[in-house]
Amino acid sequence: MNELLNQLAECVEFGKINKASPFPPQMKGQDGADEITRQLLDNRVKAQEILTSGLMPGMEKVGVKFRENKVFVPQVLMSAKAMSTAMIHLKPFFASGEAKQKGTFIIGTVLGDLHDIGKNLVAMMVEGNGYKVIDLGTDVSTDRYIEALNENPGAVVGLSALLTTTMVNMEKITQEIKTAFPNALVTIGGAPVNDDFCLKIGADNYSPDPQGVVEFLNTKIA
Known part of the structure; x- marks a missing residue:
């Protein structure tokens, strides 16, 4: 089974979704994440x-x-697609409680901002690393973050912004989250933000890339 698990890891790394997928060229005609996940489950490997x-x-x-x-982004999206295809087979086991995820991550692009590629990459990477992800979408107000935290106690919140005109909304949202949930952790990201801005608004973490978010979550939750 170790060989199949290694093959699955390679499918995710290189974006091999299923046997019919022509991408990547060097894995053409081979089983992908879809088939290998089903084989593993058929062989009674736990989710x-x-x-x-x-x-x-x-x-x-x-x-x-x-x-x-x-x-680059296209390759990451293919890897995320391979991962998501495998997760379709595993989600019933998480829903039943037979398998456990590390924790819950709430993410959204802040009020006034409709950009979602960066947010989507973070959401995919976090889910692929064993977390339940609640994606609130774009143009997200404080109320929606608060509502999601009420429904998911202990979740970590991720705020994304791509514009200098909308990054200012991160401060208000962060402060209102901290007022409602003093122990809530908030991580921020996006082109215009940095560590200094993170410190200024009272957020707990700034990550310039999705892997940084995963590493922050692993230190705080896992």
């Missing part, structure tokens, strides 16, 4: 093991490569 020994190692490699500019 938890498939997640931790197959999907997570693959997504971690993608995250590190992306940080080092060795792969």
Whole structure:
């Protein structure tokens, strides 16, 4: 089974969704994440093991490569698609409680901002590393973050912004989250923000890339 788990990790790393997928060219005609996940489940490998020994190692490699500019957004999206295809088979086990996720991550692009590529990349990477992700979408007001925290006690919140005109909304949202939930952790990201801005608004973490968010969550939750 270790060989199949290694193959699954490779499918995620290189974005091999299923056997019919022509991408990547060097894996054409081979089983993809879809078929291998089903094979593992058919062989009674637990969903938890498939997640931790197959999907997570693959997504971690993608995250590190992306940080080092060795792969770019299209490749990360293919890896995320492979991961999501595998997760379709595993989600019933998480829903039943048979398998456990590390924790819950709430993410959204802040009020006034409709950009979502960066947010989506973070959400995919975090889910692939074993967390339940609640994606609130774009143009998200404080009320929606508060509502999601009420429904998911102990969740970490991620705020994304791409514009200098909308990054200012991060401060108000962060402060209102902290007022309602003093122990809530808030991580921020996006092109115009940095560590100094994070400190200024009272957020707990700034990450310039998705892998940084995963590493922050791993230190705080896992």
